[in-house]
Amino acid sequence: MAFKKIDFKTKGFLKKTMEDYNTQAMNAHAQGIPVAWVTAVFPVELLYAMDIFPYYPENFGAASGTHRRTEELSLIAERRGYSNQYCSYAKAGLGLMYGNAEQAGKEDFGGEMPQPDLLLPSNIQCTPLGKWFEITAKYYNKPLFLMDSPQIEASSWESQKAYFLQQIHELVAFLETSTGRKLDLDRLCEVLNLSTQACDLWNQVLLFAKNKPARITYWDACILMGPIVCWRGRPEAVHYYTELVKELEERAASDLVAVEGEKIRLYWDHIPIWPKMRYFAEFFGNRQTSIVCSLYTHSWAYKFDAAHPLETLAESYMREFVNYRFDQRVEKKIKLMREYEVDGFIFNLNDSCKPNSLALIEKKNVISERLGIPGMLLEADMCDPRFFAEGPIQNRMESFLEMIGSKK
Amino acid sequence: MLTAGLDIGSVSTNAVLLANGKLIASVILPSGYNHQETAERAWQMILQQGQASAAQLKTIVATGYGRYNVPFASKQISEISCIAKGARHWFPDVRTVIDVGGQDSKVIKLDSEGYVADFVMNDKCAAGTGRFIEVMAQALQLEVSALEQEDLLAASGAQISSICTVFAESEVISLIGQGVARPKIVKGLHQAVASRVGSLAKRLKLEEPLLVTGGVAKNQGVVVALAAELGLKLLVPEEPQLVGALGAALIAAQE
Numbered sequence: 317m318a319f320k321k322i323d324f325k326t327k328g329f330l331k332k333t334m335e336d337y338n339t340q341a342m343n344a345h346a347q348g349i350p351v352a353w354v355t356a357v358f359p360v361e362l363l364y365a366m367d368i369f370p371y372y373p374e375n376f377g378a379a380s381g382t383h384r385r386t387e388e389l390s391l392i393a394e395r396r397g398y399s400n401q402y403c404s405y406a407k408a409g410l411g412l413m414y415g416n417a418e419q420a421g422k423e424d425f426g427g428e429m430p431q432p433d434l435l436l437p438s439n440i441q442c443t444p445l446g447k448w449f450e451i452t453a454k455y456y457n458k459p460l461f462l463m464d465s466p467q468i469e470a471s472s473w474e475s476q477k478a479y480f481l482q483q484i485h486e487l488v489a490f491l492e493t494s495t496g497r498k499l500d501l502d503r504l505c506e507v508l509n510l511s512t513q514a515c516d517l518w519n520q521v522l523l524f525a526k527n528k529p530a531r532i533t534y535w536d537a538c539i540l541m542g543p544i545v546c547w548r549g550r551p552e553a554v555h556y557y558t559e560l561v562k563e564l565e566e567r568a569a570s571d572l573v574a575v576e577g578e579k580i581r582l583y584w585d586h587i588p589i590w591p592k593m594r595y596f597a598e599f600f601g602n603r604q605t606s607i608v609c610s611l612y613t614h615s616w617a618y619k620f621d622a623a624h625p626l627e628t629l630a631e632s633y634m635r636e637f638v639n640y641r642f643d644q645r646v647e648k649k650i651k652l653m654r655e656y657e658v659d660g661f662i663f664n665l666n667d668s669c670k671p672n673s674l675a676l677i678e679k680k681n682v683i684s685e686r687l688g689i690p691g692m693l694l695e696a697d698m699c700d701p702r703f704f705a706e707g708p709i710q711n712r713m714e715s716f717l718e719m720i721g722s723k724k
Numbered sequence: 725m726l727t728a729g730l731d732i733g734s735v736s737t738n739a740v741l742l743a744n745g746k747l748i749a750s751v752i753l754p755s756g757y758n759h760q761e762t763a764e765r766a767w768q769m770i771l772q773q774g775q776a777s778a779a780q781l782k783t784i785v786a787t788g789y790g791r792y793n794v795p796f797a798s799k800q801i802s803e804i805s806c807i808a809k810g811a812r813h814w815f816p817d818v819r820t821v822i823d824v825g826g827q828d829s830k831v832i833k834l835d836s837e838g839y840v841a842d843f844v845m846n847d848k849c850a851a852g853t854g855r856f857i858e859v860m861a862q863a864l865q866l867e868v869s870a871l872e873q874e875d876l877l878a879a880s881g882a883q884i885s886s887i888c889t890v891f892a893e894s895e896v897i898s899l900i901g902q903g904v905a906r907p908k909i910v911k912g913l914h915q916a917v918a919s920r921v922g923s924l925a926k927r928l929k930l931e932e933p934l935l936v937t938g939g940v941a942k943n944q945g946v947v948v949a950l951a952a953e954l955g956l957k958l959l960v961p962e963e964p965q966l967v968g969a970l971g972a973a974l975i976a977a978q979e
Contacts, residue, residue, distance in 0.1 A: 677927055690842055705848050707789065708828065712845055715804035719840040722805065 319601025322572060326559050330540065333556045337546045341430045344369040350433040350495050353449060356545055357440045357615070357636045358463065359629040361511050362488065364549040365504040366497045368434070372546060374445070376412070376429050377405025381590025381699030389415065390700055404668040404699040406448035413455060431456060434494055436487075438463035440636045442671045461490045468635050468644070481630035488626075501625055508620040508628065511549040515618045517557035518544040524564045525608040526656055529578035531567045534607035535597040536574065538588045544616045579604040580720055583653045583661035586612045586672040587698040599710070603717050609656040611637050611648060638671045646682055653687060660720050661691040662713070668697050692716040726780050729972025730766060730797065731806065732759050732790025735826030735854055736939060738969040739766040741774040745813075745977060749774035752965055759793035767796065783976035787968050789827070801975055803968045804832055804843050810971030811935050812838045814961050819931035822950070822958075823967070824921055824940035826854040831925045844927050850889045852920025854940050859889055860913045863896050864906055868943075874910040875945030881911030892916065911945065918949035925954060935959045937967040 324330070344351045351369045354360055360370040380386045386404055389411025394400055396414060398407060412429060435453045437446040439462065446462055453460040463483055468476065488499050521540060524531035532540070540560065547553035566572075582600075584607045589596065600607060615636065621628040637648050653661060661683065663676045680691040694712055697703035731738045733755060741749040749770040756762050763786070771778060778796075786797035787806040794800075803823070811821045812834065821832045828846050835841040850856050861868045882904050885892055892913075899909050917940070934956055940946050941964035951958045961967060 681927075684842065693844075695847055703848075708845070708848060711789065711802060715802040715840075715843060718802055718805045719843070722839055 319575065319598055321597065321601070322574075324536075324540075324560070324563060326556070326563050329556055329559055330542065333547065333552055334542045336552065337543075341369060341371050342428065344430060345433075351430045352434040352436050353432040353452070354436045355438050355441055355445050355449070357633060358436060358438045359484065359487070359633045361504065361507045361549045361620070361629060362484075362491065362499065363436075365507045366491055366495065366499055368491065368495060368497065369430075370436075370546075371430055371432070373409050373429055373448075374405050375542075375546065377403075377408045377699060378587075378590050380405075380408035380412075382593065384591050384701065386591070386699040387701055392418070400700075400702070401667050403442070403444040403448070404697050406444055407668075408699065409448055410451065413452060432458055434458060434491070435460040436463070438465060438633070440465040440633065441638050442669070444670075459490075459494055461487055463487065463633070465634050465639055467639050467641065476634060477627075477630055480634040481627060484626050484630050504625045505622040507549040508622045508625055510551060510554055511618060512620045512622075514544060514548055514553035514557055515616050517554065517561055519614075519617050520561050521557060521564060522609070522614060524568065525574075525606070527568065527573075528581075528657070529573040529575060530581070530606040530608050531564055531572065531574055533574045533597070533600075534584050534610050534613060535588070535593060535600075537610075537613040538593065541613055541616070548616065548618075575601050575604060575606045577604045578606050579724065580660070580717060581606050581608045581656065581658045583608070583649070583656065583658045584610045584612075585649065585661070585663045585676070586610060587664075587666060587669060588612075589664065589696050589704065590699050591701050592696075592704060595706075599713065603714075605717060607662075608658060609652045611652065614652060642675060642679075646679055649679070650683060650686060653683070653689070658689065659724070660689050660716065662716070663691060663693050664698075665693055665695045666698050667695070667703060668700065690716070690719060725977065726774070726776055727973045727976035728767070728770060728781055728784045729806065729969040729974070729976060730763055730784065730786045730788075730791075730794055731803065731966075731968035731972060732763055732786060732788040732793060733803075733826050733939075733968075734789050734828075735858075736965060737762045737766050737788075737790070738966050739763075739770045740966055740969045740973050741770040741776060742970075742973045742977065743774070745974065747970070749776075750963070750966055750969070755790065759790035760795065763790070763794045764796075783979045785972040785976040785979075787972045799976070799979065801972060804830060804840060806968045806971030806975065807937060808832050808834055808838070808840045808971065809974050810967035810969070811937060811961075813970060813974055814967070815933060815935055815959060818933050818935045818959075820925075820928070820934040821967075822921060822925055822934065822936050823938040824853060824917070824936070824946070825938040826858075829853050829921050829924060829938075829940075831921075831928055831930075833928050833931070842928055844924055846920075846924055851892065852917050852924065854938070856889045856892070856917060857913065857940060857943070857946075859893055860896055860910075863893055864900070864909060866906075866910070871910055871914070872943050872945050874907045875914055875943075875948075876907075878905065878907035878911040880908065881913075881915045881949075882908045884909075884912040884916045911949075914943070914945040914949045915953075917946050918953040921950060922953035930954065930956060932956060933959055935961065937961065937964045939965050941965075 392411035437449040786794035
């Protein structure tokens, strides 16, 4: 049974929502709106409330993967001495920055990002992204504010919250001084409510993969997640996900499934291999296998308490699964695997995303023993095709599915 | 009932013919560049050896990296499943198989019922595989088949990095330059392969009986070094290269 991907009817709406985001990002300066570069897990609600445009350069990194530009851009960064094992999002961004400079006055280098007025990294996800921002800040001579979120330990919960809240206050002061815009708390509450609504809708979307067979897969979710990352805190995200939930309800009512004849359900960690999205969706689809969940797509589940706007931001953004301890990270994976009733899991040892690849072999062993389900590791970069060897990867995945299938 | 299994590996193509589960013909050929042609040749050879005709066979299973290059195969199955099946047939109690092939090494754990319970494969690197040994034999001007005897002549092995085939080759050349005796280098190389494969194997909880298969298992130098590395007793089938093809033919019989 050959796999046939069923397009979403709201595909055009998604495309327009994301195009609007990029257009606004590129037009912000012309409209006198400052652009702040942010990492994916950052209290952007503050920015939207202050009419500062948050731009996510990680999206450019991922897009460079899907558009197969990462190698070309990485080579520009590598010529300047960056390691080929440095984060491929960062390499793509740095490659673009240096490439644009090398091409200055010549033909357009393509694949634009808006230049930053402010750089706002957080190290909740990782340190390498912050370094990329630091280099960019120096290059454009723009101010940078780092939100520091150390590893979460239950024993130091309260002091960590106080530490992060203090930084939120400092961030507000920094933004007010740098842009001359004042934070209006009522406006912030509106943004927080919009953000909570969008997160709630996004999580309703993900739940459609709990159905057996699943109505959507991880491969769908990786594309559908665009607005929850970029437009979180704005009506655009709420509008789009409201329509998407409606469509998925229709799918459920008409028995439309993501993978016809679904036999195997798997968990995937973590970021997809962007240049090979279609390959993976077809590989698994053709083998009646649905990837139904991942901590990556389940990352946006904020429930803000607008009565305490700054405290709620601190509580929500001080933690992300990446800054939890080994055992807590294992628990989070196990919880999802149980909820989505998976038969096994695949972990990608993604060399350029070291925080997510940390101790994956041990995680695999611990989880397999706890849940009695098999796991497999593959090795490939999220964007850089030079680290993708199709033959060995496919061989491993086929063996893995045969192993699960033989016991079913 | 006649069934056949073909294992098209990166180095060798192995084929077996079974009559009611009993091995009646087998062949091992170099895979070469043209997998389709080699598969066809291996196929004709086992038919001739087993005095059979193609029409008598309903199911032919292909395995190995070249499994999709066998147009006459009725099914393709990965070598993990086939090696497990073949190993279990010859050694019914086996719980772990370490297969060291031409371009990859794999460790397979079987449960008490003979199902594959877990497996690991080497990274994108040829160190710890047959290719590593081939490259080194060439640098030492030895036939691969002569390595085992050479190993026996040394009391201890030279220290060789097991991280990368290319760098290890430079290391071997520099050892030759330093006048280190060839047997000592060979033993060192076998230990390097054992260390690499051993560290892969230790990712799984190893259980005995433990079988070593694949072309490299023919080299006792590697097997002895691996047993020492793991501290476990290793079994080697009489024809370690045929285990995958045997498993494929057995799976064909079930179809």
